[in-house]
Amino acid sequence: MVRMLLSRLAQAMLVMLAVTALSFTMFRFVGDPVQLMSREDASVTEREALRDSLGLNDPILVQYGRFLGRIASGDLGISFRNQRDVAELIAERAPATLELVLVATILSLLVGIPAGVLCALRPNGVLSRLVQSGSLVGISVPTFVTGTLLILVFSVTLRWLPSFGRGQTVDLGWWTTGFLTPSGRAALVLPSLTLALYSMTLIMRLIRSEMIDILSTDYVRFARARGLPSWYIHFRLALKNAMMPVITVTGLQVGSLIAFAIVTETIFQWPGLGLLFMQAVIFVDIPVMTAYLLLVAGVFVVINTLVDLTYALVDPRLRTRGV
């Protein structure tokens, strides 16, 4: 077990190193920050001075080495664009994204699981047919379309919910939360719904197919033959077993929700990490882009490692194979 843990950690470190190298080579082709940051009519000398002060005139390997050294000492550098600590920028933005992802995840579970059960139990019912065809929309319509539609309906036409921003937030010192104010909660509705739509559909379809499979297994048939009550069969036997893959997928979905909140955050001007990254891309703010990619890669690596380790704990067969 310890050996497996160590090998997983070593793998994780390797992945992170690969991400830094990749992002560093990639950003050479994103554009030239000096062009975007200097005055329109800046002279050649002026631009060169700025390029020098950003350290962009050094060989790429020197820049990469310097970057790795800084990362190793826990320093993410300073934003090219607004000259603030990248770590500070990320800490400032993380609460917005994490709250959004949390609400979206809860929402997708709360809606996805009952809907999936319904579709599995009454595959031919009117309601489940409606849910099924509705889910096609959720999985195929791109986020920016659903987001814009929701804004048109609930903000412009009905004027029930705000179309942008986080509302009023409460600063707890190390965390800003939108949960504690009415406007903060109202602001969460549309973005979290937009973000949740895809994973909601995914979970619903997963539960449905898993449950249909399980409902036709022998042990369910035997349970029926024994005369066990149907709620017990459906929820204790079938649903519980169908939840295994859902847990895995939800775990991974949290990672992709954080990573793909970019579009949702841009539509709703949600001041989170995705929006920060978007701005950084537009202005070729290399330190911020690198830090964001590292963060997202880190989240995925941690989640994957945890999932693998849990598997090993849950399933003894995997444990022995691991050793």
Added chain:
Amino acid sequence: MSLRNTFTAFAVAGLMASTASAEVLRWSSQGDIVTLDPYAHTESFTSSVLHHIYEPLVRRSKTLEIEPALATDWEIVDPTRWRFTLREGVTFHDGAPFTADDVVASVERMLHPDSRSRGNLSQVTGVEKVDDYTVDFIMDGPYPLLLNDLSGVFIMDNEWMTEHDALEPGNIATGKTSYASTHANGTGPFVLDSYAPDVGTVMSVNDSWWDEPEHNLTGIEFRPITSDATRVAALMSGELDMIAPVPLQDINRLEAAPGFSVEQEPALRLIFLGLNYRDELLGMPGEPNPLLDVNVRKALWHGINHDGLREKVMRGNSRTVGSMVAPPVPGYSEDSDVPLEFDPELAKQMLADAGYPDGFSVKLDCPNDRYINDEAICVAVKAMWEQMGLSVALNTESRATYFPKASNGETDIYMLGWATLPAMDGWSVIRALLATQDGSMGGNNYNGLSDPRIDEIAAQVAVELDEDKRRALMSEALQIVHDEAYYIPLHQQPVAMALRDGVTVPQFPDEYIRLWFATTE
């Protein structure tokens, strides 16, 4: 008891908030400000927002003339020394008085090697305090545009900077961040209440402002919204009072909506096509460059259907131009603002006479996210030129990769927009786009344009203190550009803002938002 009292308190607070917010102007734009530090950026939008908090020695009036602000008077002691008399009785938002020490500290901070906007004051070598309300600016030579430059130099408080260790600007290389990038203390008509990147900047009125306010606002809430659709939706849902700029595709919709109006006028920004003046074209290596022939350049100009561009691509919202500066800019002359008319037959004939009866191959490079409808314009121009028999290889890309490419001279024909900001003077075009490239001149003259007479004029304009002579020289240079078709001007971009009824905000061609002229009911 307490619950009920609390409710009453809330109700009263709510009532007060809603009456107070009646004169709070809520507005949005596409991007957020970069920083609160006036010397740590070079963006005119950020300057425009910061101008509500910070003030320069001289400012732009409602008609964009330069007028006294923190300085009341100035004189030229000798060509390299200008003396400014400062306004007395002005205080910063924290209560500290405004004196010559603040001007000296501010200018020294701006001239510091780490200051990003150092180039905005490039001719100034130093500043000297004469007495508490008099300062001298020292320059490295005679320089006619000092006032234009100073209108963009915001004055910070010496004591405040000293107290917060902000006398030097931030530096990326050494990892120094500045207190001034997240805090502000100016003398302007509004006081900063809060600033959160991508969330918003909130200001309240400065009751002890030295000037007589023309506005009736009690506060300003600036909320950046990146997405065009959301920004328009937020205005229509009543969450905002004003958006600037308005996306072109939404102008008609907003004009038709009850309760909203759209105001637009030509901006200072002109769009034109730059040309390659090297020996060979990238699109036709190994052969002589046809663009070196003035008749070929004129033929290309004659081949552009300006009315078609304006009506089809710009939806009737642009103004076709023949010059490189907009009418309000010094150096502009009507004679140079005559576009060559659209005449495909003549264009073909001119090409044939120049020895290219079957056209030639050329590359056309354009950004797709920098100017209004930039990509669509280039697609249309390509089609027009191909009708003349040219073979045009069009390439459009994001500004992040486009501008580095253009500035490396890796283009044949390329799109460029110029607004002459922040100086608002024809000198900006002559210095950056027309003069032969060397260390200090021709910073954006990427592709080898070199005209001896223009260089001569540039050298004279740089030091000419007589305004009439200076303007005449600049007009002459711009006339040469027109007659030689060194650049192919296309049009003047529009600037548009949308307002809720009851809100009045004057619009400016330099695209600055000046809410100290705004009123709301």
